[in-house]
Amino acid sequence: MMRLAIVEDEKNFADNILGYLQSFQKETGYQIETVWFQDGCDIAEEYKSDFDIILMDIQMRFMDGMTAARKIRETDSQVVIIFLTNMVSYAIRGYEVDAxxxxxxxxxxxxxxxxxxxxxxxxxxxxxxxxxxxIEGGIQKVDLSSVYYVECRGHNLFYKQSKAEVESRGTMNKLEALLVQYGFYRNSKSFLVNLEYVESIQGNECTVHGERLPISRMKKKEFMQALLKYMGEEYDHRVHENVIMM
Structure with a gap:
């Protein structure tokens, strides 16, 4: 189920949008849970990343939509923001908060x-x-597109990202079965790499976002084939030789 917030100080307009949402759900079959906030401060203060979409009025009494959106972006870079306004000149400023x-x-x-x-x-x-x-004490949402590789150390899995390393309990075999559909491939017993970040293969090592990781001998051929397939069939043999260093 999707979660949507309406941030609008005019009740009549908010009711109109709620009516549209009801019609939309009947037509499309989407299930959308909706919460109405009467001002930007109502949603922005103590904001938690629990909405998928925010319909945000720009002109409101206590906190305008642009200010509220900036505060929201401090903790949530993914929520989709759509501005509601009477003037296009206000709306085009939405790029400032990635609306x-x-x-x-x-x-x-x-x-x-x-x-x-x-x-x-x-x-x-x-x-x-x-x-x-x-993770210890709860769960952690991980953006797979930002994961360079996952390393298994003992009974723990470590998700290597640019800003932080997330430690989690789990088994590499189960994770491998889950992540293969997202472009990840197992190059050794201890490493599962995101093929998007593989820069080269040389000898029994691959370079993943600047780090050199081992490739097991038994996995090397399959790993190379997986990388070539990920790159696309349009790459001819000469391009492959340039990209993958043997």
Whole structure:
């Protein structure tokens, strides 16, 4: 189920949007849980990353939509923000907070439904790139597109990313079966690498985002084939030789 927030100080307009949402769900079959906030401060203060989409009015009494969006972006870079406004000049500033789009008031149902479909597709794509991994005391959401590789040390798995290393309980065999669909491949007993970040293969090592990782002899041929397949069949043999160093 998707979670959507409406941040709008005009009750009549908020009710209109809620009516559109009901019609949209009947037409498309989407299940959307909706929460209405009457001002930007109501959602931005003590914000938790628990919404997929936010429909945000720009002009509000206590905290305007741009300020609220900036505060939200401090903790949530993924939520889809669509601005609601009377003036295009306000809406085009949305790039400052990475807003996906805007709706000009009065909003027609056709315009609303088209923008919402686009937002939902974006959310679905982003969710497909995330997994929840168990950590001490709870779970951690991990963006797979930012993971360079996963290393197994003892009974723990370590997700190597640019900003932090996430430690989780789990087995490499189960993780391998889950992540193969996202472009990950097992190059040795202890490493599962994101093929997107493989820079080269040389001897019995591969370079992944600047780090040299071992490749087991039994895995080398399969690993190379997986990398070539990931790169695409349009790459001819000469390109392969340039990219993969033997």
């Amino acid at each position: 996906m789009d805007y709706l000009i008031k009065p909003v027609t149902y056709f315009s609303f439904s088209e923008k919402l479909k686009k937002a939902l597709k974006t959310v679905e794509y982003r969710k497909s790139q995330y997994i929840a991994v168990p």
